Amino acid sequence: xxxxxxxxxxxxxxxxxxxxxxxxxxxxxxxxxxxxxxxxxxxxxxxxxxxxxxxxxxxxxxxxxxxxxxxxxxxxxxxxxxxxxxxxxxxxxxxxxxxxxxxxxxxxxxxxxxxxxxxxxxxxxxxxxxxxxxx
Amino acid sequence: xxxxxxxxxxxxxxxxxxxxxxxxxxxxxxxxxxxxxxxxxxxxxxxxxxxxxxxxxxxxxxxxxxxxxxxxxxxxxxxxxxxxxxxxxxxxxxxxxxxxxxxxxxxxxxxxxxxxxxxxxxxxxxxxxxxxxxxxxxxxxxxxxxxxxxxxxxx
Numbered sequence: 001x002x003x004x005x006x007x008x009x010x011x012x013x014x015x016x017x018x019x020x021x022x023x024x025x026x027x028x029x030x031x032x033x034x035x036x037x038x039x040x041x042x043x044x045x046x047x048x049x050x051x052x053x054x055x056x057x058x059x060x061x062x063x064x065x066x067x068x069x070x071x072x073x074x075x076x077x078x079x080x081x082x083x084x085x086x087x088x089x090x091x092x093x094x095x096x097x098x099x100x101x102x103x104x105x106x107x108x109x110x111x112x113x114x115x116x117x118x119x120x121x122x123x124x125x126x127x128x129x130x131x132x133x134x135x
Numbered sequence: 136x137x138x139x140x141x142x143x144x145x146x147x148x149x150x151x152x153x154x155x156x157x158x159x160x161x162x163x164x165x166x167x168x169x170x171x172x173x174x175x176x177x178x179x180x181x182x183x184x185x186x187x188x189x190x191x192x193x194x195x196x197x198x199x200x201x202x203x204x205x206x207x208x209x210x211x212x213x214x215x216x217x218x219x220x221x222x223x224x225x226x227x228x229x230x231x232x233x234x235x236x237x238x239x240x241x242x243x244x245x246x247x248x249x250x251x252x253x254x255x256x257x258x259x260x261x262x263x264x265x266x267x268x269x270x271x272x273x274x275x276x277x278x279x280x281x282x283x284x285x286x287x288x289x290x
Contacts, residue, residue, distance in 0.1 A: 001287070009286045016153055016282055023154035023188065024161055031181040041174040045165050126146060130139050 004070050007063050014059025021052035022095070022119055029098070029115055033108040050099055057092050061085075079134035084125055091121030141203045148195025149285070155189035156226070156278040163237065163271055167262045170254040172247035175262065179241035186234065193223070215288045222277045222284075229277075233270040236261075 028045050035042070064084065068076040075081070098114035159182050166178040204211055240261045247255050261267075 012286050013282065016150065019150045020154040020157040023151075024158040027158055027162065027181045027185065030184070031177060035177060039174065039177060041165060041169050041178055044168075045161065045178075048161065123147075126150075127143065130143050130146070 007066050011060060011063035014056050014063060017052055018056025018060060019122055021049045021056055022122060025049040029102060029111050053095060080128055080132040084128050087121045087125045091118045094118040138206055141199050141206060144195050145199035145203055148192045148199060151188050152192030152196055153278055153282055155185045155192055159185040160271060160275040171252055172244045172258055173252050176241060176244035176248045179237060179244060214290060215284045219281055219284050222281050226274055226277045229270050229274055233267055236267045
């Protein structure tokens with residue numbers, strides 16, 4: 001396996017970490033809502049989820065930029081790569097806003113909407129990565 | 136159906152399956168670190184909706200995985216695929232056994248929470264049961280190994 005193959009593996013593993021954390025946070029937010037918005041146990045899980053999201057976003061972004069530069073077939077300014085960056089930015093912003101709102105009293109509905117936006121961005125990134133529009 | 140659609144549904148299934156398994160493991164481990172029955176019950180209750188997510192993921196992975204392998208002419212007897220099937224089988228069987236044990240633990244936690252909600256030795260013993268922990272640990276490791284096999288595809 002060449003170095004780029006390892007970076008691709010890191011890219012895919014980071015994506016799995018990111019989606020795993022998104023799914024975990026879904027259960028945390030839904031349990032928080034069912035529990036009335038407070039729980040020390042869920043607060044601890046929330047922190048774990050946020051850390052893994054950060055690792056996943058950093059991993060996919062850094063390895064993605066590396067691959068776009070290193071592989072001859074792609075360029076960082078290709079349309080589908082730029083769309084991927086934009087969707088990652090939108091998803092990250094919505095996800096962190098959801099985390100912020102979840103800490104406020106009575107914000108569970110708003111949290112779920114924002115987290116749904118972040119999750120939708122993840123699905124659209126997958127679509128973008130498979131079909132590579134404009135490539 | 137185009138190869139892109141097959142790959143899309145296969146990957147959606149893989150993300151659901153792996154994410155659900157990881158979420159269940161994290162919730163189970165988090166429950167082990169709590170003492171109050173109400174908190175243990177809350178975390179173990181959160182595992183319940185994970186089960187259909189994992190099941191749907193597994194279904195999508197298998198259906199669209201076989202379809203994709205057929206379309207791309209991938210040998211189903213390849214070492215990495217045979218190892219993946221064995222690990223998937225292991226996760227299904229062990230998941231059913233460990234899930235049943237965890238359900239009994241959750242029911243105990245809920246009974247205790249409905250009472251005085253004080254820490255219980257029996258609950259702590261069940262949460263730290265070495266056999267159950269080994270089964271849950273093997274589930275998590277198998278899931279990680281499946282992802283590694285899919286990514287690296289060793290021959």
